[in-house]
Structure formats: C-alpha cells, structure tokens
Amino acid sequence: xxxxxxxxxLTKDFAVGFWRPSAYRALDQLTLTVDxxxxxxxxxxxxxxxxxxxxxxxxxxxxxxxxxxxxxxxLGDAAVRQRxxxxxxxxxxxxxxxxxxxxxYFAKLFGFRxxxxxxxxxxxxxxxxxxxxxxxxxxxxxxxxxxxxxxxQALLNDPEVVFLDEPMSGLDPVGRRQVxxxxxxxxxxxxxxxxxxxxxxxxxxxxxxxxxxxxxRLLASGPVSTILAFELKGWELVIAGVxxxxxxDLDRLSRQVTPLSDGHVMLHLAPDSEPExxxxxxxxxxxxxxxxxxxxxxxxxxxxxxxxxxxxxxARGVGA
Amino acid sequence: MRTIWIVAGAAFKESVRDRVPYTMVVFAxxxxxxxxxxxxxxxxxDLKIIKDLGLAALSIFGLLIAVFIGIGLVSKExxxxxxxxxxxxxxxxxxxxxxxxxxxxxxxxxxxxxxxxAYFLVLFYLDVTASASVRASWAAPALDPRQLVAIVLxxxxxxxxxxxxxxxxxxxxPLLSALLTLALWVAGHFNGDLRQFEQVVDQPAAAWIxxxxxxxxxxxxxxxxxxxxxxGVPVPASHVGYTLLYAAVYIAALLAAAVAIFRxxxxx
Numbered sequence: 152x153x154x155x156x157x158x159x160x161l162t163k164d165f166a167v168g169f170w171r172p173s174a175y176r177a178l179d180q181l182t183l184t185v186d187x188x189x190x191x192x193x194x195x196x197x198x199x200x201x202x203x204x205x206x207x208x209x210x211x212x213x214x215x216x217x218x219x220x221x222x223x224x225x226l227g228d229a230a231v232r233q234r235x236x237x238x239x240x241x242x243x244x245x246x247x248x249x250x251x252x253x254x255x256y257f258a259k260l261f262g263f264r265x266x267x268x269x270x271x272x273x274x275x276x277x278x279x280x281x282x283x284x285x286x287x288x289x290x291x292x293x294x295x296x297x298x299x300x301x302x303x304q305a306l307l308n309d310p311e312v313v314f315l316d317e318p319m320s321g322l323d324p325v326g327r328r329q330v331x332x333x334x335x336x337x338x339x340x341x342x343x344x345x346x347x348x349x350x351x352x353x354x355x356x357x358x359x360x361x362x363x364x365x366x367x368r369l370l371a372s373g374p375v376s377t378i379l380a381f382e383l384k385g386w387e388l389v390i391a392g393v394x395x396x397x398x399x400d401l402d403r404l405s406r407q408v409t410p411l412s413d414g415h416v417m418l419h420l421a422p423d424s425e426p427e428x429x430x431x432x433x434x435x436x437x438x439x440x441x442x443x444x445x446x447x448x449x450x451x452x453x454x455x456x457x458x459x460x461x462x463x464x465x466a467r468g469v470g471a
Numbered sequence: 472m473r474t475i476w477i478v479a480g481a482a483f484k485e486s487v488r489d490r491v492p493y494t495m496v497v498f499a500x501x502x503x504x505x506x507x508x509x510x511x512x513x514x515x516x517d518l519k520i521i522k523d524l525g526l527a528a529l530s531i532f533g534l535l536i537a538v539f540i541g542i543g544l545v546s547k548e549x550x551x552x553x554x555x556x557x558x559x560x561x562x563x564x565x566x567x568x569x570x571x572x573x574x575x576x577x578x579x580x581x582x583x584x585x586x587x588x589a590y591f592l593v594l595f596y597l598d599v600t601a602s603a604s605v606r607a608s609w610a611a612p613a614l615d616p617r618q619l620v621a622i623v624l625x626x627x628x629x630x631x632x633x634x635x636x637x638x639x640x641x642x643x644x645p646l647l648s649a650l651l652t653l654a655l656w657v658a659g660h661f662n663g664d665l666r667q668f669e670q671v672v673d674q675p676a677a678a679w680i681x682x683x684x685x686x687x688x689x690x691x692x693x694x695x696x697x698x699x700x701x702x703g704v705p706v707p708a709s710h711v712g713y714t715l716l717y718a719a720v721y722i723a724a725l726l727a728a729a730v731a732i733f734r735x736x737x738x739x
Contacts, residue, residue, distance in 0.1 A: 165739065209559045211738040232561045239555040247488035248481065256481045260474060260560040288488075304556060 153223065155312050155343035156185040156208065161217035163203050177203040179367040180217065185345055185360075187311075190338050192354035192375070193347040195364035201347035202240050204364070205316050208345075209237050221312060233261065236305030240316040240347075242297060246290035250281055250300050253289065254307060261308045275303040280329050294321040302330060306337075313337060315346035319353055331356060365457045382448045386420040389441040390433055397436045404429060415441060474562055478570025479577065486540045486578040495539075496582055499532040500589040518609050521597060522618070522701045525590040529583065530625050530697070536582050537575075537629045538652050541636030544571050546645045554738060565730045568637065572726060575633050580626060587622055611703030620711060621700040627718040628694035632656055634725035635689065641729040642736065659691035689721055 161181040166172035178200040185191040195201050206212040208219055210226050224231050244253050254272040263271060276285050279299040289297065298321045305313055318334070319327050334357050337344050348354055354361055355375055362372040371378050385406070393401070393416055401408045405418035420426055430440055506524035545568070548554045557567060591614065598606075598613035611617070635655050639648035665685040669678045693714045696706045 165737075206555075206738065209555070211555060211558060213735075213737060229561055229563065232559060235559075237555070237559040239552060241552075242556060243551045243553045244556055245481070245485045245553060247485045252481075252484070256477065257556070257560055259477045260557075260562055262561070301556070 153187050154184045154220075155187040155189070156183070156191075156219070156221055156345055158183045158204075158208075158219040159217055161204070161207060161219050162215050163200075163207055163212060164215040177367050178207065181364075181367075181369055183362060183369060183372065185343060187343050188338075188341045189359045190334060190344040190357050191346070192358035192361040193345065193364060194349065194351075194354055194361055195347070196349060198366075199364040200367040201364055202316055203367075205237075205239075205314055205345075205347060208314060233308065234311045236308065236310035236313040238301045238305045238313075238315045238318055241294075241320065242301035244289050244297065244300065244304075247288055249288055250276060250285040250292070250303075253300065254304055257304050258307050263308075271307055275306050278306065278333065279303045280326075295323055295326050298322055299326065299329075302333065306333075310342065312343040312345065315344065317348060318346055319348065319350060327353075363453075363457065365461050368461065370457050370461065383422045383445055384448060385422050385446045386424065386426050387442075387444045387446050388418045388420060388426060388429070389415055389443075390418065390438045391415050391441050392438050394437050397433070397438060404432075419446075474566045475570040475573060478557075478562065478567060479573035482544055482571050482574025483577045486544060486574065487581060489540065489543070495532040495536045496585050499528040499586045502528040502532075503586075503589055503593050506593070517605075518594075518597060518601075518613055519701055521593060523697070525593065526618070526621055526625070526697045526701070529586050529590060529622065530628075530695075532586065533579065533583050533625060533629045534632060534653075534656060537579055537633045538636055538649050538656075540578055541575055541633040541652070542640050542645045542648045544575055544640075545637055546640035546643065546648050549640075549738065550645065552738070558738075564734045564736075568641065568730050568733050569726065572634065572637055572729075575637070576630050579629055579633060583622070583626055583629070587619075611700070615700065615703065617703075617706065618700045620706050621696050624694045624696055624711065624714060627715055628691055631689055631691070631694075631718050631722055631725075634722045634729070638725045638729040638732070641733040655689065656691065659689040660695070661692075662688050662690040663692045690717070693717070 158181050161178060161183075162176070163178040164174040164176050167175045181200075181204060193201050193204065203212065207214050208221060208226065219226050221231050222234060248256070251272055254275065255268050258268045258271050273285075279302050281296065281299055281303065284292070284296065289300065292300065298318070302315070302318060305315065315334075318330050322330060331353065334344055334346070338357070344357075346357075358375050360373060361375055361378050363370050363378065388405075389411065391414055393414070401416065401418060405420050405424075407419040409417040409419070411417055418429075420429070426443055430443070434440065503521070503525045506521045506528075509520055509524070548557075548571075554567075558564065562570075594613045601613070606612075632652060632655075636648060636652040639651045643651070662685060665681045665688075668681045669685070672678050672681070693710065696710075698704075699706050
C-alpha cells in the first residue's frame with residue numbers, strides 16, 4: 152500500500168536564548184511511514200515533539216534537516232493542501248466571525264463555489280454536532296465548541312489525510328465519543344488519520360498503529376497490541392453481599408481490601424492469583440461479583456519508564 | 472488573485488465588526504462636533520477652526536485605526552495561533568499577507584468615509600447658517616471639493632502606514648509593532664528635515680547617515696496638504712500624482728519585505 156505520510160530523519164532545532172542562543176533539539180531524526188487508510192496514533196508526554204512534528208508536516212515550521220512527503224509529494228507542494236485537513240492543538244479562530252462564516256471562508260479557499268459552500272458547511276457542522284449555535288460569533292463559543300469547529304474545518308474538503316493534534320482536548324464525554332466516532336467514520340471511508348494524543352484509551356480504541364515519541368525521539372512504533380501490551384500488575388475484584396463469616400477471610404484471600412460504598416468491597420489480587428478459583432469460592436459463600444478488571448501498567452508509567460531509559464542512555468553517552 | 476480577495480473579504484468582515492475602529496470613528500465625530508462649538512467662540516475664524524480640527528481628527532483617528540487593526544490582523548493572528556488554520560489551507564504566505572493588507576485598506580476606507588461624511592455634514596450646517604458677509608470673509612468655501620484632495624492623500628498616507636504596521640507585525644509582537652509604527656509615522660513627518668540636516672553638518676559620516684535615512688524612511692510630509700486646502704491654496708495635480716505614485720511604490724516595497732519575512736518565519 153502507498154505511503155500517505157513519510158518522514159526521513161526529520162529534525163528540528165530551536166534557538167533558545169536571546170544574546171547567546173543555543174540550539175534546542177525538539178525533534179530528532181524522525182523516520183516514520185504511515186500507510187494510506189491507516190489510523191496512526193502519535194503518543195508522547197507533553198513536550199515530546201508531537202506538535203512540532205505536526206507543524207513541520209503542515210509547513211508551519213521548517214525543518215532543520217531531513218525530509219518529509221505527504222501523499223508522495225514534497226511538503227511545500229500547494230496541491231497537497233487541497234487534499235489534507237488539519238486541526239491544531241487548542242485551536243483559535245476569528246472572534247467576530249460566526250462558525251458558519253468561518254467554514255464558508257475556508258470552503259472558498261478550497262475552491263468551492265456557490266451552493267456547494269453552504270451544503271458542505273452545514274454537513275460538517277452537523278457531523279460535529281453544532282446546531283443553531285452555528286450562527287453565533289466564535290467569541291461566544293466554549294473551548295469544547297471551538298474544538299468541534301476545528302474538527303469541522305479539517306473535514307471540509309473531504310481530505311485524504313487528516314492531521315489532528317490532541318483532538319479530544321477540551322471535550323466533554325459526549326464530545327469525545329463524537330470525535331471517536333468521527334475518526335472511526337474516516338477510517339471506514341479509507342481516510343488516513345494521523346493524530347497525536349497522550350490518552351491511552353483513545354489510541355487503543357482507534358489506531359491501527361502507534362508511535363511513541365519521547366524527548367523528540369521515536370522510541371517505539373508498531374501495531375497497538377505490541378506497543379501498548381502493558382504488563383499485568385494484578386486484578387481488581389469488586390464484590391457485594393459479603394457475610395460476617397466471610398469478612399475475616401478476605402485479608403487472607405487478597406493482597407489488599409478496600410471497602411467501597413453500598414457494602415461493596417474491592418479486593419486487590421496478585422497477577423498470578425487465578426481469580427476464577429476465587430470467584431467460585433466467594434459465590435459459594437454468598438457473595439456476588441460486581442466487576443473484575445485487570446490492573447495494568449498505565450501509559451504514564453510507560454512514559455516515565457521510557458523517559459527514564461532515554462535519560463539513562465544519554466547519561467551513558469549512547470545515542471546522543 | 473481569487474484567494475487574495477477571499478482572505479481580504481474575511482479580514483474586512485472581521486475588522487469592521489471589531490469595536491475598536493468604531494470607538495475611533497465616534498471620537499472623531501465627537502471632535503468634529505466639538506470643533507463646531509469651539510468655532511462659536513472665535514469671531515471670523517469659525518470655518519478655519521472646523522476645517523483644521525476636522526481634518527486633524529480624520530488624520531489622527533485614521534492613524535490609530537490603521538495602527539491598531541494593522542497590528543491586530545497579523546501579529547495577533549500569529550500570537551493567538553489562528554494563522555495555523557488559515558496557512559494549512561491552499562493559501563500561500565504571500566496571498567495571506569496581501570489579502571490581509573487589502574482587507575485592512577478596505578476597512579480603513581470605510582471608516583474614513585464615515586468620518587468624511589460627518590465632517591462635511593458639520594461644514595454643510597455651517598454653510599447654510601452663515602450670513603453672506605461671513606461667507607465673504609472665508610478664504611475658501613465651506614464645501615470646497617478640494618478638501619477631498621486632502622482626504623485622498625490622508626487615505627494614501629494611512630495605507631502606507633498600514634503597510635508599515637503589517638511589515639512590523641510580520642516579525643514582532645503586537646505592542647512592539649504598534650510602537651514602531653507610531654515612531655515611524657512621527658519620523659516620516661520630520662523626514663524632510665533630514666535633507667536640511669545634511670547641509671548643516673560637517674561630518675561626512677553624519678551627512679551620509681542623514682541622507683540614507685532620508686531615502687529609507689517614508690517621507691510623509693507631502694501627504695499633508697491640510698493647510699493648503701483650509702486656506703484655499705491650490706494643490707497642483709502633479710504634487711498629488713507624484714505623492715500617490717510614491718505611496719504606491721513605497722507600499723509595494725513594504726509588502727514585498729513583509730512577504731519575504733513572513734515566508735521564512737517559523738510558527739512555534
């Protein structure tokens with residue numbers, strides 16, 4: 152399958168300091184390929200270089216070295232912009248224009264004319280769930296609403312590749328669900344989606360592949376199942392209807408017992424504790440199971456671990 | 472070209488809805504009304520005072536509008552990052568700058584037209600209420616159409632100042648751009664003195680610096696023909712023509728520089 156996005160040793164240095172500027176490397180030799188039709192999640196903690204990468208791809212920044220291509224064409228190619236959509240992190244648009252006017256403005260820039268402009272604008276606004284507010288000036292919009300407008304403008308031209316920088320940021324649960332559905336919809340119609348996030352559940356639910364960026368370096372890249380297969384740390388079992396005779400035995404059966412509200416109790420079990428057998432014993436003794444969840448290493452743990460190993464490598468002078 | 476017009480249209484729509492220019496227009500109109508009251512206190516000088524104050528208000532408040540919206544539309548856009556949305560569309564950075572500039576000039580023309588209408592309204596009132604003997608004492612008629620020449624040159628000067636503002640805002644912060652533009656406007660009005668400075672200094676280096684600055688800084692003095700029109704002194708068509716040509720060439724150079732800077736800029 153043809154590559155939708157390709158970067159080759161893409162590097163960006165920023166000058167830091169006014170009098171005696173020194174170079175700060177925000178992105179270091181990023182080599183990455185995203186195939187057409189893929190949903191690629193770009194993960195990393197704050198300051199990892201995710202937004203820098205997106206801005207380089209959008210030509211809002213110029214690379215210090217390296218190269219990149221979108222849809223097989225070099226970045227400066229104006230024709231590429233006709234075929235892509237972009238949502239910036241915490242986007243901001245014009246205070247005194249309405250959502251409809253803003254989108255009509257952008258639609259005209261894409262070359263749409265006449266009735267086509269209005270049709271497209273109302274279609275994308277419907278898609279992101281903006282109703283009659285579309286006639287209000289953007290200065291009255293909340294952060295979440297602006298985010299939706301931002302997503303709408305990225306979809307105006309039926310793009311072949313969409314770049315979304317933290318698309319879930321500032322959205323309420325309903326909004327997050329809508330954006331997830333939108334991305335799944337884009338995937339279904341063969342659109343390539345490249346999005347950055349630091350929220351694991353979004354990435355797990357949506358992506359074919361992920362890349363993990365830490366301190367400007369791509370530390371891992373591959374299918375979600377292999378990259379995010381975090382170690383099992385234990386099990387969390389919630390039960391109800393605990394009898395007085397059972398209560399003293401709970402400490403023996405688990406590593407830790409946490410009483411919850413409504414008489415529920417959470418048992419923290421070791422990873423090798425075989426919860427199936429315990430479930431049998433507990434139900435025999437009158438308790439009933441409310442939930443059983445694996446407790447895994449979190450994305451934050453993973454980042455901390457990767458950052459730690461990157462720092463350790465730097466300290467040893469390897470890969471610097 | 473279509474893209475430039477689309478950007479200009481949106482910039483115009485955005486800036487005419489901003490309250491700041493309206494405040495300026497209201498102030499200018501109030502100043503013109505005040506000039507009418509002041510003129511009542513001075514015997515025989517009423518028309519001159521109204522014209523002086525009216526044209527000064529047009530020029531000063533026009534300048535403030537040019538600086539504030541000129542700065543706002545580019546450097547604020549960069550600072551607030553709304554530029555990200557626009558520059559990732561099929562718009563080149565040159566089209567962005569030229570479109571913004573055109574939108575600004577359109578806003579400026581609309582604002583100045585409102586002020587001009589208010590100015591002529593005051594003059595019209597004075598004209599119909601003045602007695603024949605008072606009219607006979609006027610250096611030029613109240614509704615002298617030659618005043619439009621002064622206003623056209625004010626618009627041209629402000630279009631040039633807007634291009635200066637745009638150039639500064641293509642690489643510096645909004646506040647710094649505003650200060651630099653105002654400083655250059657002041658320097659522009661005293662530019663003619665640099666020519667004379669060259670003749671009175673002995674040091675060749677100082678004379679060379681003065682000469683260079685004379686040619687590099689905008690020369691805004693020729694745009695000011697307010698005194699001539701107030702006293703009814705004719706302004707030669709060649710002066711107007713050359714001044715407008717000078718404005719066009721200078722604006723083109725400023726926009727070319729703004730585009731060159733903006734093209735290479737990183738948006739962090």
